[in-house]
Amino acid sequence: MLAPSVRHLSFVRADGQPLPYIAGQFLQIHFPIDGVPKKRSYSVANSPGAEHLDIAVSYVEGGAATALLSALKEGEQIEASGPYGRFCLMPADQNQRYLLIGTGTGVTPYRAMLPSLAQAHAERGIEVALLFGARNAGEVLYAEEFEAFARLHPWFRFIPCLSREPRENGWAEDRRGYVQDALADLAPSVDGDIAYLCGNPNMVDASFEALKQAGLPVPKIRREKYVSSR
16 A cells, blocks of 8 residues: 555566556556446556556545455456557657656656656756645655655655645655645746646646746646546
8 A cells, every 4th residue: 555545556467478668658457347348547657677567546435446456466367458648758858857747646657757767867967856746645655766766866856745734754845735836936947848747637737727827838748637437
């Protein structure tokens, strides 16, 4: 359990083969409900090249996928397809900084992107600011990993934005409030920044408007909304 209502799951393919994917892409989990095929989408939470695939699953009251994935035991199988999606770093990007903005399990694509970001920094000196919105300390998913990465890489900033309660022993960059309210302090650059938005639709919409008001062109704002489905 990453948080009281978020479970981390790790899978390997039944045939033992690797699954080629790009950091930021997602899988679709397939399952029947009363004989009717259903599917739910989950971003891959680990970087390409590993023998396993990680996802983070939020608990949804009455959710069919929640019932399936919360009851899985080690060794059990599920059906999935993919990878899908274009919420990825683009090889043609020539920006100076990435603004990665997420809430809840919307932070999982950024976890998968860490090695790619390190490579981009080595190749062209980019910087990164990851703003992660949560209500309290218990909902800051993968906090230790992001904080450890930030300690090792001064060009990477991890900025948790806590809307309800601060952490008792917080990270140096902890903020109070919502991620969209912290954007102004980062002074988004029209020419130098590309922003990624992933998570709660209200946050995505609010951050999108804040970035547009700061002058960021729409093509430099890449979005993926996470909608909880039953």
